[in-house]
Amino acid sequence: MTTALRETSVRDVSVFGDAIAYFNEAADLLELDAGMRRILTHPSRQIIFSIPFQRDSGEFEVYTGYRVQYNFARGPAKGGIRFHPRVTLDEVTALAFWMTWKCAVVDLPFGGGKGGVTCDPRTLSANELERITRRYAAELVEVVGPDKDVPAPDVNTTPQVMAWFMDTYSMHVRQNIPGVVTGKPLEIGGSRGRVEATGRGVTICALDEMAEMELRPDNAAIVIQGFGNVGMHAAKLFEERGCKIVGISDVTGAYYNAEGIYVNGAMEHAAKFGTLEGFKGGEKITNGELLASDCDVLVPAALEKVFTAETAAKVKAKLIVEGANGPTTPEADRIFRERGIVVIPDIMANAGGVTVSYFEWAQDRMGFFWKEAEVNERLEDFLLSNLHQIRSIANSRKATLRAAAYTLAIDRVVKASKLRGIYA
Ligand code: NAD
Numbered sequence: 001m002t003t004a005l006r007e008t009s010v011r012d013v014s015v016f017g018d019a020i021a022y023f024n025e026a027a028d029l030l031e032l033d034a035g036m037r038r039i040l041t042h043p044s045r046q047i048i049f050s051i052p053f054q055r056d057s058g059e060f061e062v063y064t065g066y067r068v069q070y071n072f073a074r075g076p077a078k079g080g081i082r083f084h085p086r087v088t089l090d091e092v093t094a095l096a097f098w099m100t101w102k103c104a105v106v107d108l109p110f111g112g113g114k115g116g117v118t119c120d121p122r123t124l125s126a127n128e129l130e131r132i133t134r135r136y137a138a139e140l141v142e143v144v145g146p147d148k149d150v151p152a153p154d155v156n157t158t159p160q161v162m163a164w165f166m167d168t169y170s171m172h173v174r175q176n177i178p179g180v181v182t183g184k185p186l187e188i189g190g191s192r193g194r195v196e197a198t199g200r201g202v203t204i205c206a207l208d209e210m211a212e213m214e215l216r217p218d219n220a221a222i223v224i225q226g227f228g229n230v231g232m233h234a235a236k237l238f239e240e241r242g243c244k245i246v247g248i249s250d251v252t253g254a255y256y257n258a259e260g261i262y263v264n265g266a267m268e269h270a271a272k273f274g275t276l277e278g279f280k281g282g283e284k285i286t287n288g289e290l291l292a293s294d295c296d297v298l299v300p301a302a303l304e305k306v307f308t309a310e311t312a313a314k315v316k317a318k319l320i321v322e323g324a325n326g327p328t329t330p331e332a333d334r335i336f337r338e339r340g341i342v343v344i345p346d347i348m349a350n351a352g353g354v355t356v357s358y359f360e361w362a363q364d365r366m367g368f369f370w371k372e373a374e375v376n377e378r379l380e381d382f383l384l385s386n387l388h389q390i391r392s393i394a395n396s397r398k399a400t401l402r403a404a405a406y407t408l409a410i411d412r413v414v415k416a417s418k419l420r421g422i423y424a
Contacts, residue, residue: 014090014094015090015091015094015095015304015326016090016091016093016094016097018094018326018329018330019094019097019098019326020041020097021330022330022333022402022403022406023040023041023097023101023406023410024037025403025406026403026406026407026409026410027040027410029397029399029403029407030407030410030411030414032410032414036414036417039417039422040071040410040413040414040417043068043069043070043071043093043096043097044069044070044071044072044077044111045068045069045143046066046067046068046089046092046093047066047067047068047069047140047143048064048065048066048089049064049065049139050062050063050064050065051063051064051065051117051132051135051136051139052135053128053131053132053135054131055128056125056127056128063117063118063119063132064087064117064118065115065116065117065135065136065139066087066089066092066115066116066117067092067113067114067115067140067143067144067149067151068089068092068093068095068096068113068114068115069096069111069112069113069143069149070093070096070097070099070100070111070112070113070114071100071111071112071413072111073111073413073416073417073420074103074104074108074109074110074111074412074413074416075103075108075109075110075111076110076111076145076146076147076148076149076150077096077099077110077111077112077113077148077149077150078099078103078108078110078111078112078113078149078150078152078354078357078358079095079096079099079112079113079114079115079151079152079154079354080095080114080115080151080152080153080154080155080157080183081114081115081116081117081136081151081152081153081154081157081161081165082095082114082115082116082117082154082155082156082157083116083117083119083121083129083132083155083156083157083161084116084118084119084120084121084155084156085118085119085120086118087116087117087118088118091116092114092115092116093114094326095114095154095325096112096113096114097112098112098325098326098346098347099111099112099113099114099354100112100409100413101347101405101406101409101410101413102346102347102348102350102351102354102409103354103358104408104409104410104412104413105347105348105351105386105390105405105406105408105409105412106348106351106354106355106382106383106386107382107386107412108354108355108358108382109358110150110354110358113149113150113151114154115136115140115151116154117132117136119132121156129161130164133161133164133165133168134164134165134167134168136165137164137165137168137169138168138172141168141169141172141173144169144180145169145173145177145180146177146179146180146361146364146365150179150180150181150182150357150361151165151180151181151182152181152182152183152353152354152357153183159183159184159185159190160185162181162182162183162184162185163184163185163188165180165181166178166180166181166184166188166189169181178364179361179364179365182194182357182358182360182361183357183360184360189360189363189364190360191356191357191359191360191363191369191370191375192369192370192371192372192375193356193359193372193375193376193379194353194356194357194360194375195229195233196233196237197352197353197355197356197357197375197379198229198230198233198234198323198350198352198353199229199230199231199232199233199234199235199236199237199301199323199352200233200234200237200352200376200379201349201350201351201352201353201355201379201383202230202234202299202301202321202323202349202350202352203234203237203238203241204352204379204380204383204384205321205344205348205349205383205387206222206234206238206297206299206319206321206344206349207241208384208387208388209319209321209342209344209387210296210297210319212391213318213319213342215296215297215318215319217238217241217242217243218242218243219296220243220244220296220297221243221244221246221258221294221295221296221297222235222238222243222244222245222246222247222295222296222297222298222299223245223246223247223248223256223290223291223293223295223297223298223299223317224238224245224247224248224249224299224301224323225248225249225254225287225290225291225298225299225300225301225302225306225324226249226250226300226301226302226303226323226324227248227249227250227266227270227276227301228250228301228302230301230323230324230350230353231248231250231299231301231302231323232263232266232267232270234299234301234323235248235261235263235266236263236264236267239263243297244259244260245260245261245263246258246260246261246293246294246295247261247282247285247290247293247295248261248263248266248276248282249276249287249290249302250270250275250276250302251275251302252275252276252277253276253277253284253285253286253287254284254285254286254287254289254290255276255279255281255282255283255284255285256282256283256285256289256290256293257281257282257283258294261281261282262281265279265281266279266281269281288311291306291307291311291314291315292311292314292315292316293316294316295316295317296317296318296319297317297318297319297320297321298315298317298319298320298321299320299321299322299323300320300322300323300324300327300328301323301324302324302327303324303327304324304325304326304327305326305327305329306324306327306328307320307327307328307329307332307333307336308329308331308332309329309331309332309335311332312328312331312332312333312335312336312339313335315336315339315341317341318341318342319341319342319343319344320336320341320342320343320344321343321344321349322343322344322345322346322349322350323346323349323350324346324350325346325350326346327346328343333400333402337400342401343400343401343402344387344401345401345402345405345406347405347406347409348383348386348387348390348401348405351383352379352383355379355382355383356375356379359375359378359379386408389408390404390405390408391404393407393408
């Protein structure tokens with residue numbers, strides 16, 4: 001896993017606005033009534049607070065913390081905490097909105113949430129990071145908990161950050177409550193298989209769709225953008241299944257090798273140097289060239305808004321599997337549809353992480369921990385049974401997999417909301 005600060009794209013339009021565009025398309029397919037649309041396009045709760053903290057130098061600074069609990073119809077809110085200088089309420093709200101549909105699409109008993117702190121972890125010592133995390137957790141004590149809202153890691157937050165969060169919460173409530181967050185280290189209630197889960201999920205979904213497209217793994221060329229937690233583990237698992245990884249990239253550039261990149265070599269390089277800079281296992285090209293390179297399957301596993309109208313027109317892959325959240329703009333999505341390029345949408349393709357987070361939460365509550373093989377087997381069951389439902393909706397409604405995934409997810413949330421009733 002990389003510790004480098006992830007770059008995010010410059011956004012001059014509302015991320016939440018883009019997210020709503022996908023929702024509306026599926027809401028139209030479902031002929032969702034105006035009242036339910038209004039309810040589901042508003043977050044249940046947005047919390048903004050100040051995080052005063054003391055630098056190691058003794059100076060005081062104040063950062064802004066956010067937690068958005070988007071929807072609780074199917075269970076406690078669930079979603080990561082992001083530490084990044086460009087965190088905004090708009091972004092956190094969009095991410096919490098996505099989490100609502102992601103949890104629903106794989107049928108987890110959770111709603112959607114997300115949080116963040118507007119800070120630059122590159123400028124913080126470990127002690128400063130710990131103080132910010134503890135203050136962030138302390139501000140949220142009343143509104144988080146295993147039955148209320150269960151945070152997890154996201155950009156620049158690690159298992160260690162989750163450990164500090166869990167400890168602070170447990171201190172405040174005077175009980176050990178590991179199930180308040182997921183993505184913890186194994187020693188204090190983490191789940192086996194969590195680290196690789198998102199990459200594993202990407203691979204499970206991709207291989208299933210490849211079989212549907214009659215694309216044999218040993219005949220498939222794969223390109224992966226981003227060589228962090230998601231991209232690296234996906235690459236490894238694709239290779240194990242006999243696929244050829246022809247291109248990889250990270251923030252330093254992209255590497256292409258039509259004969260196949262040796263993934264272990266790239267992983268060793270990244271572990272030793274922190275990035276792929278200087279990697280000799282492929283020809284160095286730009287990230288833009290990588291997206292337009294010859295391949296069968298393309299996995300964006302880095303950033304939001306990678307596919308725009310311009311980049312989408314150049315894609316040569318037959319299948320895109322969205323490891324990253326929000327890599328495709330609505331314009332690019334239209335182009336992929338017109339060009340017959342199949343896209344497994346983010347809310348399905350990268351749901352492996354939150355699914356194993358759910359397993360972690362369940363194991364914490366039982367106080368009984370599963371073997372890794374059991375985690376992986378259950379993960380595959382959850383992902384494939386729901387991917388197959390999405391495919392059958394897509395076929396019967398002549399819709400894209402994305403519209404079908406949103407349709408399935410929205411339908412599940414609407415059913416839960418209607419059964420509970422709107423407490424108005
Ligand atoms: P990470 O920080 O571990 O890795 C990100 C990778 O992207 C790094 O290799 C980085 O160098 C690379 N990158 C950054 N800017 C780039 C650029 N301009 N061009 C090419 N590569 C670039 O992050 P991660 O956990 O692997 O997450 C990647 C994406 O997957 C994000 O969109 C994240 O929200 C999403 N996601 C992650 C998880 C998870 O469990 N980690 C779960 C669901 C979704």
